[in-house]
Amino acid sequence: MTTRMIILNGGSSSGKSGIVRCLQSVLPDPWLAFGVDSFVDALPAKMQDDDAGIVFDADGGVSVGAGFRALEAAWAGGLVAMARAGARIVVDDVFLGGAASQQRWREALGDLPVLWVGVRCESRVAEGREIARGDRTTGMAAQQALKVHEGVTYDVEVDTTRTESLECARAIAARLG
Numbered sequence: 001m002t003t004r005m006i007i008l009n010g011g012s013s014s015g016k017s018g019i020v021r022c023l024q025s026v027l028p029d030p031w032l033a034f035g036v037d038s039f040v041d042a043l044p045a046k047m048q049d050d051d052a053g054i055v056f057d058a059d060g061g062v063s064v065g066a067g068f069r070a071l072e073a074a075w076a077g078g079l080v081a082m083a084r085a086g087a088r089i090v091v092d093d094v095f096l097g098g099a100a101s102q103q104r105w106r107e108a109l110g111d112l113p114v115l116w117v118g119v120r121c122e123s124r125v126a127e128g129r130e131i132a133r134g135d136r137t138t139g140m141a142a143q144q145a146l147k148v149h150e151g152v153t154y155d156v157e158v159d160t161t162r163t164e165s166l167e168c169a170r171a172i173a174a175r176l177g
Contacts, residue, residue: 010119011144060139099151
């Protein structure tokens with residue numbers, strides 16, 4: 001079966017969104033892009049800064065509760081359903097739980113073929129991007145740079161520390177064949 005989903009995992013400000021835009025440009029077929037940031041933005045206001053939802057700590061830590069996990073599972077299931085219906089899907093995610101986060105995706109995917117992509121970036125570079133963006137809690141990039149990759153297995157890894165998004169996207173596209 002042909003790969004219908006590409007899942008990118010990397011810490012905050014690692015360059016995932018830029019790679020996704022470049023992938024959409026270099027891949028010959030149309031791919032729909034969905035990011036965890038959009039999912040978080042879609043949460044009801046009452047789940048922001050709530051233990052059942054998502055909490056962004058002042059030091060850059062992020063914690064999620066049972067309500068978040070339930071909606072996240074529904075979101076992932078919906079994306080998988082779209083892929084099964086024929087859409088090509090690329091997902092930009094942050095595996096806060098490392099291997100446990102990947103396992104949740106594996107359960108949602110079942111036998112659907114996926115290309116797992118690790119997006120790495122040295123902490124100091126991601127921190128600079130975080131400051132330049134101005135829309136992230138300071139410290140989030142540093143806390144996530146290594147943590148999100150713990151125990152996660154990939155088909156391909158890219159490093160945006162010194163490699164531009166377009167070059168990373170081309171490396172990923174080459175893995176699709």
